[in-house]
Amino acid sequence: MKKFFVTTPIYYLNGEPHLGHYYATTIADVLARYNRKFGSGAFFLTGTDEHGQKVADASKKDNLSPQEYTDKLSAIWEGVWKDLDISYDYFIRTTNPTHKVLCQVVIQKLLETNDIYPQEYEALYCVGAESFVTQSELRVGGLCPDHDEKPQIVLEKNYFFRLNKYKDRVLQLIEDGKINIIPESRRNEAIELLKNPEVGDFSVTREKVSWGIPVPFDTSQTLYVWIDALFNYMSGVLASQNIDIKDLSIGEILAKIGDIWPPDLQVMGKDILKFHAVYWPAFLLALGIPEENLPKTILITGFFLSDGRKMSKSIGNVIVPQDIITYFDEITDGLGNDILRYVILREMRIGNDGDITKEKIIGIYESELVNKFGNTFSRVIGMAKKYDVQVQPESSAVFQDYHNAFQKYDIYGAIHSIFEQINIIGQEIESHKPWELYKEGKTEELNTLMQNWLESLHQITEIIEPIMPSTANLMKRLLAGENIHIFPRIEK
Ligand code: ME8
Numbered sequence: 253m254k255k256f257f258v259t260t261p262i263y264y265l266n267g268e269p270h271l272g273h274y275y276a277t278t279i280a281d282v283l284a285r286y287n288r289k290f291g292s293g294a295f296f297l298t299g300t301d302e303h304g305q306k307v308a309d310a311s312k313k314d315n316l317s318p319q320e321y322t323d324k325l326s327a328i329w330e331g332v333w334k335d336l337d338i339s340y341d342y343f344i345r346t347t348n349p350t351h352k353v354l355c356q357v358v359i360q361k362l363l364e365t366n367d368i369y370p371q372e373y374e375a376l377y378c379v380g381a382e383s384f385v386t387q388s389e390l391r392v393g394g395l396c397p398d399h400d401e402k403p404q405i406v407l408e409k410n411y412f413f414r415l416n417k418y419k420d421r422v423l424q425l426i427e428d429g430k431i432n433i434i435p436e437s438r439r440n441e442a443i444e445l446l447k448n449p450e451v452g453d454f455s456v457t458r459e460k461v462s463w464g465i466p467v468p469f470d471t472s473q474t475l476y477v478w479i480d481a482l483f484n485y486m487s488g489v490l491a492s493q494n495i496d497i498k499d500l501s502i503g504e505i506l507a508k509i510g511d512i513w514p515p516d517l518q519v520m521g522k523d524i525l526k527f528h529a530v531y532w533p534a535f536l537l538a539l540g541i542p543e544e545n546l547p548k549t550i551l552i553t554g555f556f557l558s559d560g561r562k563m564s565k566s567i568g569n570v571i572v573p574q575d576i577i578t579y580f581d582e583i584t585d586g587l588g589n590d591i592l593r594y595v596i597l598r599e600m601r602i603g604n605d606g607d608i609t610k611e612k613i614i615g616i617y618e619s620e621l622v623n624k625f626g627n628t629f630s631r632v633i634g635m636a637k638k639y640d641v642q643v644q645p646e647s648s649a650v651f652q653d654y655h656n657a658f659q660k661y662d663i664y665g666a667i668h669s670i671f672e673q674i675n676i677i678g679q680e681i682e683s684h685k686p687w688e689l690y691k692e693g694k695t696e697e698l699n700t701l702m703q704n705w706l707e708s709l710h711q712i713t714e715i716i717e718p719i720m721p722s723t724a725n726l727m728k729r730l731l732a733g734e735n736i737h738i739f740p741r742i743e744k
Contacts, residue, residue: 254510256287256294258517261524262301262344262484264382265325266310269332270570271608272521272556272563275600278593279553279663280519281338285718286658288339295512297488298333299344300326304477305379308463318463322347336573336589337721344488346465346480351487353497354505355465355480358539359411359456361502363469367538368411368456370470375455376403380566381523382477386450398523399566410455411473418534419446425533430543431550433529434661435603438522438552442529451530482532485515485547502539515547517661522552522603523562551661554605576613583742590720591617591739597663597719618742620671626739628674631681632705633730639690641702654715667719670712677705706731 260280263273277298284296301307302322311321322345330343344351362368375384380399384406391397423446425431426439433439445451457473458464464474489509490497497505506513520528533546555562558569573592580588595613598620600606635641653672657665680701689698710731717724726738 253292255512256284256291256517257489257512257515258283258287258294258296259485259488259515259519260298261520262299262346262481263329264301264304265307265322265329266566267570268328268572270556270563270572271596272570274336274573274592275556275596276519276521276553277333277338278596279551280517281340282593282597282663282718283517283519283658283661284339284341285721289714289718290655290658294341295489295492296340297342297344297485297492298338298340299342299484299488300329300346301477301481301484302326302346303464303475303480304382305461305463306382306477308461309379311463319347332574336577342488342492344484344491346484348487348491350491350495350497351484352465354487354490355475355483356468357497357500357502357505358483358535359475359479360468361539362413362456362535363411365538365540367414367417369414370409371412371455372407372409373455374405374407377406378403384454398562398564401566406460408459409472410459410476411457411467411470412453413456413479413531413535413538414453415531415534416452418537419451419530421537422446422530422533425543425546426529431529431533431546432548433525434549434551437603438525438529438550442525445526445530451526454531478527478531479535482527482535485518486513489513502541506541506545514545517549517551518547519551519553521555523555525550525552549661552603554600554603556600557605557607560607571608571610576610579610580617583740584738585726585736587720587722587726587739590723591621594621594667594720598667601664602662614742617739621739622741624671624674624678626737628678628681629709629727629730629738632677632702632709635686636702636706637733639686639698639702641699641706651711651715663719666715670716670719673708673712677708680705 258280260277280296284294287294307322308318311318314321326345333340378385378396378399378401380396380401385396385403389397394402396403426433426442433442456476456479457467458476459472461474465480467473467475489512495508518528528550536546557563561567561569563570576592577588580591595616599608651669653669654666657669684701686698686701713724713727730736730738
């Protein structure tokens with residue numbers, strides 16, 4: 253049976269992970285965990301984007317060769333994801349030999365099918381975005397819209413990809429929902445891009461960037477970092493299974509990864525919509541990949557802002573997840589990571605930008621996790637002990653709203669459905685007043701109520717696991733009678 257294949261963007265190695273990267277990676281992690289627990293299994297791919305001018309420039313600042321620099325930095329990134337319990341199945345680096353071979357197979361094939369052609373041209377290039385920009389996209393002062401940099405003027409011979417040949421087919425696939433883009437506003441943006449005559453053939457090789465994958469048929473060229481990067485989603489699967497692709501055709505390559513390919517869900521920020529919704533499917537179509545084997549859903553997140561601007565390594569206005577996690581780890585029994593996961597998933601509706609501060613996170617922790625979640629849990633378990641209610645509830649979780657939300661990749665909706673259940677228990681405790689039933693000796697009624705509430709808590713423990721795995725473990729221990737506190741108040 254095909255596994256649920258979920259990807260994150262592969263991150264540039266010019267810094268360490270910040271909240272923005274943590275966000276996309278956490279969404280992918282939740283979906284992978286959900287599908288392992290309730291679906292047909294998952295293959296979760298993440299990794300690092302190691303070629304191109306931006307990484308080469310960063311390595312110079314560190315006085316290292318690009319290879320030494322990427323070895324050092326990719327180990328840091330992988331280490332952070334491990335520390336943060338990100339359950340990826342494979343970590344792909346674009347300096348991986350399988351990846352290089354695949355990219356060379358791809359560019360060779362595009363040449364053979366006449367989908368690329370050489371051309372001299374002059375354009376503006378922003379190294380921060382690793383992207384060509386047009387005059388009309390620039391901010392005041394001639395700066396790139398997302399980076400505080402003036403684009404370079406590039407004059408070179410490159411190979412251009414015939415995007416124009418594939419735009420109508422990609423448009424049709426998006427309009428028919430065969431490539432699904434969430435949220436709707438981003439789907440509309442992709443449609444506009446595909447209808448825009450300015451979005452046309454584009455350069456897929458570079459002449460003056462030496463830190464890149466060599467183009468096999470033209471030694472003056474390396475691959476443009478974006479075509480290189482996008483194919484990580486295929487090479488990652490191949491490398492994870494140690495598949496040797498030398499001398500294989502694209503069809504033969506795909507046949508080897510049929511239990512994983514195509515990606516079911518690709519998570520990314522809104523800055524890279526064009527590459528994934530326009531270029532990526534067009535490349536795959538040009539390689540002759542059938543429509544049913546194209547990526548299924550693209551989920552586009554908004555940005556974490558800091559002082560009203562995109563939190564960004566290039567700008568330097570970042571918050572790193574570890575700072576917040578350490579703070580909450582000290583207050584709770586090691587639940588810092590879960591608390592941050594909860595807050596960002598519940599605070600940032602998919603697609604919207606959000607400004608997250610430590611104060612805001614503390615506020616949400618206190619009002620929701622301490623006052624509602626932890627409090628309801630402690631009350632029910634406290635009463636079960638005090639009134640000596642002996643129940644061994646079976647967990648027969650249904651929670652249709654929760655599963656419906658996951659089918660739509662709506663993690664916020666899934667969290668909402670869990671809290672509805674918590675609220676119901678809280679309201680029932682207030683209206684049934686179990687302490688009075690106990691005093692009045694109404695044991696049967698008390699037992700039935702306690703049985704229902706404990707069953708609900710068992711079920712919540714199961715369904716919260718993909719979202720807050722450490723919390724789920726603690727809840728299991730709590731339900732088994734251990735004397736521990738789940739979300740304590742912050743001492744002022
Ligand atoms: O673009 N808020 O890498 P990258 C939310 N290598 N998400 C953010 C964010 C923010 N402030 N900043 C970054 C690249 N992200 C390419 C991708 S994929 C084939 C190649 C997230 O390191 C967001 O998901 O600049 C963005 O798309 C991703 O980090 C990659 O950023």
